[in-house]
Each structure stands twice: as C-alpha cells, then as structure tokens.
Amino acid sequence: MASGARLNGHGAIAATDAIDVCGISKTFRIPQERLSLRQHFLHPLTRTTYETNSVLREVSFSIRKGERFGIVGRNGCGKTTLLKTIAGIYRADHGEVRLRGMLSPFIELGVGFNTELSARDNIMISGALLGLSKSDLLERFDEIIAFAELERFVDQRLKNYSSGMQVRLAYSVAIQVPFDILIVDEVLAVGDAKFQEKCIKTFDDFSAAGKTVVLVSHDPAAIRKHCQRAMLLENGSVVSVGSSNEIVDLYFEREGISTQ
C-alpha cells in the first residue's frame, strides 16, 4: 500500500479528516561545496560542512474527507517537500502526519519510471510498488493503457516516449491504485488540453466517490477552479487556509499581481 494509517505519533485523527498535519518541520542538510581545488588538495580529509536549509516550519492544517484541497505558493516554498512528507517519502524533523485511508502519490510528475523498460514492464513495477496485487494489476492493465491513450506503444521502451506521454502513463497508474487520498503535483501543467480535461474529469469522479484529492499547482487559476479549499504556503510556513477564492486572491495580493 502506498501508505496505510501512518501515524508518526499517537494522536487521534478527527473522524471527518482525511489528513491531519500537526506542526511538522523539515530541514535539509546541504553539503557545502569546497572552496577551491587547492584547499581540496591541502585538506582532502576535512569533513564536509553542512548548511541547514529549513524548508517547512511548523506546518499545521487538516484536509477533510472527500474534499478537494489546493496548495499554492511560489517555486521553492516547500510544496513538494510537504507532499513528500505527507506521503511518507521524507520523515519530518518533528511533528506528525495522520492519514485516514490509503494514499496514492503523484509527485514530481511521475511514479519513478525506468526509461529502459517498456510501458508494460513499468506499469508492473510501479503498480506493485504502489500496492496493487498482480491479479489487480492485470485486471486494470487495459484501463491504465486506455486512459493514457498509449495502446499502440505498450511494448515500446519509455525512452522513446515524449515526456507528455510518460506523464500521462504515470498519472494513469497512480489513479488505478485503490486510494482514499490522491496527491497530485502539477499534473495540469503538462499534457495537452485534452488530457487536462480528462484529468479534471477524474477529479470530479473521485469527489463523487468521496475520495480526497490534494492538488498542488503554481497555477492559481487551476486551484481556484477545481478546489473547494486551499492553503497558501510561503517560505515553508502556512500563511492562510481558507476557501480557494480567498486564498488565490491573497496569493495574488501578496505577489503584487493584479487579479484582472
């Protein structure tokens, strides 16, 4: 499974929430570049010093079950780090992430394909890693291919695919996992108009089925249009959580962009 009820702590999650994020912080250690070649030769064994980069600061918010929740913010504000921490790819320095139900992550436009392998093999790997059993996978195989519209290319290696085709396939695999919570990072930014429309239609289907969708985009218009609520992230901190209209207006205001 992508993630079951993963509790970093022991707190209980409210019955109406799908995701509870309680005060998570995340810092990365970045090894500093050595200054010069000369220094490198003089002190080849000096320990690399680290610069700490604090990407998330005490982030807390809740996402309700069945809701479509957007996260907006500039590049580098911590959106992807936040998603990865929720998905269990990163471990937070402190704080808790509480999930109710299974989560399927679609982060950084992919599910980690190997471009030397065919679409068929990649579906088998990603599907297994995301938690599909072999029989489930075989059962859904045609659907995955059909949604990605890649019937003619099933046995071609991914390196011969365009990047748009790869993203389509990845998204198609991610949504075939029996999830309760779907995390979607920037899928609307790529793919042609027709595929975008199909993605948006899947969001509606998920909402109708009571599933939770977390949508991340630096295109505020998409958040406004497709989400009920949203959150603005700035330098790793939550600025505000509210209706998507309010949040997008706030984002524009803070960025000094006119709404019209």
Next chain:
Amino acid sequence: MTSLASDLSEPIPNTGAATRVGRAKRVWRLVTVLTGMDIKLRYGDSALGYIWTVGKPLALFSILYVVFGKLVRFGAPMPHFALYLVIGVMLWTFFVDGATRTMGSIVANATLLRKLPFPRLVIPLAASLTSFVTFGLSLFAIAIFVAANGIAPKLDWLVLILELIELYLFVLGLGLILAVIHVHLRDIEQVWELLVQLLFFLSPIIYPFSVIQSATYRKIMLLNPFTQIMQDFRALILYPNHKEIVDTGFVAPAAFTPLRIAPLFIVVCTLVLGFYMFKREEPWLAERV
C-alpha cells in the same frame, strides 16, 4: 497489502501479527517483481543475453587455466585442477558481482526512492537476488565440469545448499553495509574495487591451498567466510576422503571446531550490521541519495 477500506472512518490497523505477515508478503512480491525486471534490464540489450552470465566467468576461467594450469603450473600436483579452478572462479564472480550490485543499487534507483513510499529494503534485496539467480546458471557450468571429470554426485552434496545460502547472506550483509556507505561517500566504489583485488589474492582461488606453507596463515585465511565456503565446495566435490584442514581447508560441517564456527559468526555479524545500518538509514534515503 490491505484492500481499500470501504469505511473510511475505520483506520487501517497497523499493528499485530496479521499485518506483519502482510508486510512480509508485500516485500516478497516487490522483490520478485524488481528482480525479474533487473534480470531483463541486465541482458535485454546485449545480443548474447543470458549467455554472458555463464560466458564471462567461463572466459575468465579459461584465461586463468591457461596461465596457472599450463604456464605457471600451479595445478601440477593436483588432479582435477580445472574443476578446482572453475568452482573458485564461479563462486568468486558471484561474490564480487553480488556485493558490487547491492552496493550501487540504492544510488541507481534514486528516482524511485524520491517519488514513491515503499519498504526501501526491497531495492538491495532485489539487486542481490538478481545476482544470485544469474549465478544459479553458473552452477550448471560447474555441473558440466563435474560430469566431464567423471565424478558421481553424492548425497553429501546437499550440504552445498546450506553453503550457498551462507554465501548469499554474506554477500547481502556486505552489500547492505557498502550500500549505506555508498549513499554518503561515492568513493567507496574505488576502495571496494581495490579490496576486491586484495581479497582475490588472499583467497585460494587460482592456487591450491597447500601452496600456503604456514599452517597458521592457512588458518587465518580460513576465517574469511568466502574462503571457507569455497573450500567446502571443492572438498565435498573433489576430495571426499580428506578430513584434513591442512591440504584443502575443508572442515567437516558437522565438526563444530572454532575454525568452522568463526566464519559463520563473521557472516552473522556482517548480516546483522548490514541490516542495522540499513534500517537506521532507511527513513532518510530519499533525501540523502
């Protein structure tokens, strides 16, 4: 894997033996899928494909046989020197290939680690198993040599299965330790390459064990689990009547002498240390790799 919880208000339980079995099953499924793909990737591109798995060590054997069997004549006093050599070369090839692939597996799968949450252990497990499976093909080559030398199989040889498991676990433990270091320090690749050279000459792969004059040195060399396993292989197949450690390095498996237990102990320690280091590193692999 738990099926989709239809009632979302019931959190999926994540404790208890049932889930542990579920987890083990999931890990096993992931390992088999990844191993299958690894094998496909490894030989999919080359014209001769799987032939290389056996072909390369056989070619290495041929070179060593010509040099040390015919020119230098290490094998002069020995019957079945070719078989002696082929066993050594095949086991050595697996030892090096398995540990090296496991070492590089984490870095090689960085994209996967950064995008999906899954038990990280499946990556090094799959890498080591890929190597073990391809090594299985080499065993057929050994079998052909055994038949060509007119040696009849014996029931005793079943012990070899245990020896193979021991060798695999040693390779896995070593690979895990190397993999964790590799994430932090890519230089380990170079160091390991040199260590491999050193170990090659410190194990009686190309020379008969009796070439080592000092009994003390022979005993020290037998502490190396690889040497002990290799000598057990050779002794069981080639010298069933030798119970002497002096000539062959073979210690009867049933004899629990310190020299039999020490390499086993080293294997266990390597494996425990490997798992411990990997488990400690696991939560941070996605960001450190």
